[in-house]
Amino acid sequence: MKSVTAPWVRTRLRAAPGAAWALALLVALTACLAAAFPRALDRYGDAGLHRALERARPDRTSVLLTAPQPDFLLTPRQRQEALRPGPLGRRYDKALAAVDRPLVVDRAASTYGVRTAQSLKVPDPWLPRPSGLPPQVVLATPHGLGDHARLRSGRLPRATGAPVTAATGTVEAAVTAETAESLRIEVGSVLHVPGVERSPLAVRVTGVLAPRDPGGAYWATQPLLRTPALVTVPGSAGPDPDQYWLGALLLAPDAAPALLGTAGNPVPYWQLASEYDALHAHDLDRLKSAVASLESGPALRKVRSAVDPATDVSTDLDEVFASFDRLRSGIGPLVAVAAAGTGTVAGVVLLMAAGLAADRRHAELSLLRARGASLCGVAGRLLAETAVVALPAGALGLVAALLALPGGRLLPALGTAAAVTAVACAALPLRAALAHRAVRLHDGRRDVVSVRPSRRRTVAELTLVVLALGAVETLRRRGATGAAGDLVSLAPVLVGVIAALVLVRLYPLPLRALARPAGRLRGAVAHLALARAGRTPVSAALPLLALLTALTTAVFGGSVLAGVDHARDRAALLSVGADARVEGTGPLPAGLPDRLRDAPGVASLTEVGIAYQAKAEDGRQSVPVAGVDPADYSALAARTGLGAFDGRELRRDGRSGPLPALASPAAAERFGSGPFPVRLEDATTVTVRIALVRESTPAVSGEEFLVVDRSGLSAEAARPNTLLLSGDRLDVGALHRAADGAGSVRLRSQERARYVDSPLQSGAERVYTAAVAAGAGYAVLALLLSLLRAAPERVALLARLRTMGLTRAQGRRLLVLESLPQALLAAAGGALTGWAAVRLLSAGIDLTTIALATPSSPAGRAELRADPWSLAVPAVAVLLVAVGVAVVQAWWSGRRGSVVELRAGD
Structure with missing residues (x-):
C-alpha cells in the first residue's frame, strides 16, 4: 500500500x-x-x-499578615525572643509557602518586622506642634531596610553591645527624608518615647534615608513608614481644627524587643507583595480563589498554623480582581x-x-x-x-x-x-x-433554477432558522453579559445563516421572472446573462453564506467601533462643553478672553459665569446657574449639538419681568413653569421663569441646571469664570501660556483619551478591528473562489460565442451581467442582514464598558447603533470586486484568443 x-x-x-x-x-x-x-x-x-x-x-494589592504581641503567659525572655529576626524570618518562610499559586509573592519587595499598633506621643519640645499638640510616632523594625533605601546622611541603625531587651534604655533609628523634613529631625536627634513601668525609651536618629522606590510595595504597603501625616483630631471642627504630626521611626530588626517596654502594643507583621508580572488574566478565577482561600479558607488555616493561631490577613486584592473581572466580562x-x-x-x-x-x-x-x-x-x-x-x-x-x-x-x-x-x-x-x-x-443539471429543495433540506433549514431565532431572542431578553452571554458571539453568524437560507430560496424567483421579458429584447446578451446566472450551482449557498456572514460581521463590527467612538466623543463633549474649557475658581482676568481668542486654532470663544452653589426657593438645595450671552451661547449649543435653542427666547422682555431660563428636565420638574427666586453666590437674588427645557447644555453637565441671560444678573455674578473655546486644531501649549495659571485648561481631545483607561479596552479594539479586517479579506477571497469556480466554463463560453460573432465589449457585458445577480444578492443581503443584526441585538449589548473607563460618565449608557459607512462600504466593495473580476476575465480571455480555449469538436 x-x-x-x-x-x-x-x-x-x-x-x-x-x-x-x-x-x-x-x-x-x-x-x-x-x-x-x-x-x-x-x-x-x-x-x-x-x-x-x-x-x-x-x-x-499586597497581603499584610499581622499577629498579636507575644502572649503575656510566656516568660519575659520568651516574649523577647519571639520578636527577634530569627523566629520572625522562619515564620516568614512558612507564610510564603502557604500562599497558593497562581498568586505569586515578590520576595524582593516583601518584608517583615515588628511595629507598634498604637502611636505614641513624643513630648520633646523641639518637635513641631501645629495646634500645640505633641507629635506621635510609630516604632517599626522592617527587615531589609538597607536594600530598599539609600542614605542621605548618617548611617543605618544598629543594635550594638548586649542584646536589646524590654528594659533597654537607648536604641538607634532612621527616618525617611520626608519624615525628617516634616518633624525637623536631624542626624543625632534624640526622641524620648514614653515607657511602661520604666523610664522613657531614648531613640537616637543615626541616619536619614531616601527610598529607592517610593511607590514600590516595600514602602507603599504601609505609607506611614515613608511619609508622615498631619492628623486632625476627631471632633474638632471649624476653620482651624486641632492637628498633630504622625510619623515613623525605623529601628534595627534586632531592637524589636525594646518595643515591649512601650505602650504601643508591638505586633509582628509579614508584608507579602504581589509579583504583577507572574499574574495572568486567564488565571483570574484561580487568583480570586487563592485570595479567598487566604482570607478565609484553607490557606488561612495554613498561615495560622505556621505563623500564629490569631494571625489576621488583610488585602484588597479580591476587590481589584473583581473590578478587572467586570471590565473583562463586559468586553469579552x-x-x-x-x-x-x-x-x-x-x-x-x-x-x-x-x-x-x-x-x-x-x-x-x-x-x-x-x-x-x-x-x-x-x-x-x-x-x-x-x-x-x-x-x-x-x-x-x-x-x-x-x-x-x-x-x-x-x-x-x-x-x-x-x-x-x-x-x-x-x-x-x-x-x-x-x-x-x-x-x-x-450527472444531471444541479443549478438553483431547476433543482427543487428536498423535504429533508427543508426540515433542516427550518430547524436551523428556529434555533437561530430562539438564540437571538434569548440574547435580546437577557443581554450579552447575562445567562445568554455565550450567544452574543454567535448572534451575527446566526442572523447571517438565516439570511443565507432565505436568500438561496428566493434567488431563483427573480431570475425566472426576468427571464421571459429579457427574451423579448433585441439583444441576446441580457437574456443569455440571466440564463447563465440561473445555471449557478446549488452549492452557491456556501459562498453566499460566507459573504453574508462576513458582511454581517463587518457591519456589526463597524457599528461597534463607531458606537465606541461616538460614546467617547459624546462623553468628552458633555464633560468639557466645547473643544476646550478654561475654568477658574473665581472670576477670570478681564484680558484673558482676548488672549485666548488670539491663540492658534481658536475659532470662537463663549464667556460663561457659573454659580454652582446658587440656592433656589427655600435655599436648602443648590442648583448650578450659568449666566451667558444668549446669541453666542445659542450658536455654541447648535455647533456642539448640546441642547440647541433660539437665543431670542432667552432674552428678557423689559427690565421688570422674570428672567427666562433654559433648564434641564429634572430642574423643570422640580421648579415648574412659574416664576421663582434664585439666590446667587454674591448674595443677590433674581427671579427666573423656565422657558426652555433641554436634556444637555455646554456650560454645565449634570441632571439639574439653569441657563439665564447674564445681562439680568448683577455685575459680580455676570463676571465670567468659565470660557468655552471652539476650534479644529487647538494648541495645548499656547492655551496654557495664554491662561498663565488663571484657570485650569481642559481639552476635549485629552478628556476623550482619558476614557481609554485599560490596555484591555485598547487591545480589544485592535483585536476587533483586525478580526473584522480579516473577515472582510476572507469575504473577498470567498467571492473570488466562487467566481474562479466558474472561470473555465465562462472562458470556454466566451471562446465559442466569439466564433459566432460576439464582440469583446459584448463579452465583457455578458460576464458582468452574469455575475451581478449573485453579487447584488450578497451586497444587498449583507447590508440588510447587518442592519437587522444591529437592530435585533442592540437591546442586549452595552458598549459602555469597552468605550468608557467608568460607567458613571456624563454620556450614560453607550448603545449600539447601525453605522451608515459600515453598511455601505462592504456592500459596494462586493459589487466592485465582482464586476472587476468579470472585466478581468473578459480581458484575459480576449487576450489569449479563442483557439487556445476550444477543444476538438467545439
Missing part, C-alpha cells in the same frame, strides 16, 4: 503545483491568524490586569463576536477551497470510482495528498504567530492552529466522498 500511495501523492502534487501552493498559503495564513487570536487576547488581558494592579497601589463577549464571525468565514473559505479542488477533479474521481476504486481508498489518498501540503503549512503559520506575539499561552494557539489544519486536511476527502458515494457516469 505504501509503495502505491507515495507515487500517487507525488504525482498529483507535481501535476498541479499551483493549487498545492495556493492551499499551503491559505492554510498557513488561516492557522497564523487562528493561533494569533488567543495569544493577542492573553497579551492584552495580562496588560490590563497589570495596569489595574498598578493603579490600585501596593497598599491594596463583544470581542467574541468578531472572532466567531471571522472564524466562520475562514472555515467556509476552507470548505470552498476544498469544493473547488473537488470540482476541478470531478471527472478524474468519477473515472476512478467507475473503474472500481473504493470510496475509502479514494478518500484516504486525497487525505494523504492534502496532509502533505496542509501540515507543514499549519506548522509554519503556528510558528509565525508564536514569533509575532510572544508571551501568550501555547496550548490555545496550538489548538486553534491544529483545528484549522484538521479542517483543511479533511475538507477535500469528505467533499469528494460525499459527491462520489454512488458511482455515476453522468
Whole structure:
C-alpha cells in the first residue's frame, strides 16, 4: 500500500503545483491568524490586569499578615525572643509557602518586622506642634531596610553591645527624608518615647534615608513608614481644627524587643507583595480563589498554623480582581463576536477551497470510482495528498504567530492552529466522498433554477432558522453579559445563516421572472446573462453564506467601533462643553478672553459665569446657574449639538419681568413653569421663569441646571469664570501660556483619551478591528473562489460565442451581467442582514464598558447603533470586486484568443 500511495501523492502534487501552493498559503495564513487570536487576547488581558494592579497601589494589592504581641503567659525572655529576626524570618518562610499559586509573592519587595499598633506621643519640645499638640510616632523594625533605601546622611541603625531587651534604655533609628523634613529631625536627634513601668525609651536618629522606590510595595504597603501625616483630631471642627504630626521611626530588626517596654502594643507583621508580572488574566478565577482561600479558607488555616493561631490577613486584592473581572466580562463577549464571525468565514473559505479542488477533479474521481476504486481508498489518498501540503503549512503559520506575539499561552494557539489544519486536511476527502458515494457516469443539471429543495433540506433549514431565532431572542431578553452571554458571539453568524437560507430560496424567483421579458429584447446578451446566472450551482449557498456572514460581521463590527467612538466623543463633549474649557475658581482676568481668542486654532470663544452653589426657593438645595450671552451661547449649543435653542427666547422682555431660563428636565420638574427666586453666590437674588427645557447644555453637565441671560444678573455674578473655546486644531501649549495659571485648561481631545483607561479596552479594539479586517479579506477571497469556480466554463463560453460573432465589449457585458445577480444578492443581503443584526441585538449589548473607563460618565449608557459607512462600504466593495473580476476575465480571455480555449469538436 505504501509503495502505491507515495507515487500517487507525488504525482498529483507535481501535476498541479499551483493549487498545492495556493492551499499551503491559505492554510498557513488561516492557522497564523487562528493561533494569533488567543495569544493577542492573553497579551492584552495580562496588560490590563497589570495596569489595574498598578493603579490600585501596593497598599491594596499586597497581603499584610499581622499577629498579636507575644502572649503575656510566656516568660519575659520568651516574649523577647519571639520578636527577634530569627523566629520572625522562619515564620516568614512558612507564610510564603502557604500562599497558593497562581498568586505569586515578590520576595524582593516583601518584608517583615515588628511595629507598634498604637502611636505614641513624643513630648520633646523641639518637635513641631501645629495646634500645640505633641507629635506621635510609630516604632517599626522592617527587615531589609538597607536594600530598599539609600542614605542621605548618617548611617543605618544598629543594635550594638548586649542584646536589646524590654528594659533597654537607648536604641538607634532612621527616618525617611520626608519624615525628617516634616518633624525637623536631624542626624543625632534624640526622641524620648514614653515607657511602661520604666523610664522613657531614648531613640537616637543615626541616619536619614531616601527610598529607592517610593511607590514600590516595600514602602507603599504601609505609607506611614515613608511619609508622615498631619492628623486632625476627631471632633474638632471649624476653620482651624486641632492637628498633630504622625510619623515613623525605623529601628534595627534586632531592637524589636525594646518595643515591649512601650505602650504601643508591638505586633509582628509579614508584608507579602504581589509579583504583577507572574499574574495572568486567564488565571483570574484561580487568583480570586487563592485570595479567598487566604482570607478565609484553607490557606488561612495554613498561615495560622505556621505563623500564629490569631494571625489576621488583610488585602484588597479580591476587590481589584473583581473590578478587572467586570471590565473583562463586559468586553469579552463583544470581542467574541468578531472572532466567531471571522472564524466562520475562514472555515467556509476552507470548505470552498476544498469544493473547488473537488470540482476541478470531478471527472478524474468519477473515472476512478467507475473503474472500481473504493470510496475509502479514494478518500484516504486525497487525505494523504492534502496532509502533505496542509501540515507543514499549519506548522509554519503556528510558528509565525508564536514569533509575532510572544508571551501568550501555547496550548490555545496550538489548538486553534491544529483545528484549522484538521479542517483543511479533511475538507477535500469528505467533499469528494460525499459527491462520489454512488458511482455515476453522468450527472444531471444541479443549478438553483431547476433543482427543487428536498423535504429533508427543508426540515433542516427550518430547524436551523428556529434555533437561530430562539438564540437571538434569548440574547435580546437577557443581554450579552447575562445567562445568554455565550450567544452574543454567535448572534451575527446566526442572523447571517438565516439570511443565507432565505436568500438561496428566493434567488431563483427573480431570475425566472426576468427571464421571459429579457427574451423579448433585441439583444441576446441580457437574456443569455440571466440564463447563465440561473445555471449557478446549488452549492452557491456556501459562498453566499460566507459573504453574508462576513458582511454581517463587518457591519456589526463597524457599528461597534463607531458606537465606541461616538460614546467617547459624546462623553468628552458633555464633560468639557466645547473643544476646550478654561475654568477658574473665581472670576477670570478681564484680558484673558482676548488672549485666548488670539491663540492658534481658536475659532470662537463663549464667556460663561457659573454659580454652582446658587440656592433656589427655600435655599436648602443648590442648583448650578450659568449666566451667558444668549446669541453666542445659542450658536455654541447648535455647533456642539448640546441642547440647541433660539437665543431670542432667552432674552428678557423689559427690565421688570422674570428672567427666562433654559433648564434641564429634572430642574423643570422640580421648579415648574412659574416664576421663582434664585439666590446667587454674591448674595443677590433674581427671579427666573423656565422657558426652555433641554436634556444637555455646554456650560454645565449634570441632571439639574439653569441657563439665564447674564445681562439680568448683577455685575459680580455676570463676571465670567468659565470660557468655552471652539476650534479644529487647538494648541495645548499656547492655551496654557495664554491662561498663565488663571484657570485650569481642559481639552476635549485629552478628556476623550482619558476614557481609554485599560490596555484591555485598547487591545480589544485592535483585536476587533483586525478580526473584522480579516473577515472582510476572507469575504473577498470567498467571492473570488466562487467566481474562479466558474472561470473555465465562462472562458470556454466566451471562446465559442466569439466564433459566432460576439464582440469583446459584448463579452465583457455578458460576464458582468452574469455575475451581478449573485453579487447584488450578497451586497444587498449583507447590508440588510447587518442592519437587522444591529437592530435585533442592540437591546442586549452595552458598549459602555469597552468605550468608557467608568460607567458613571456624563454620556450614560453607550448603545449600539447601525453605522451608515459600515453598511455601505462592504456592500459596494462586493459589487466592485465582482464586476472587476468579470472585466478581468473578459480581458484575459480576449487576450489569449479563442483557439487556445476550444477543444476538438467545439
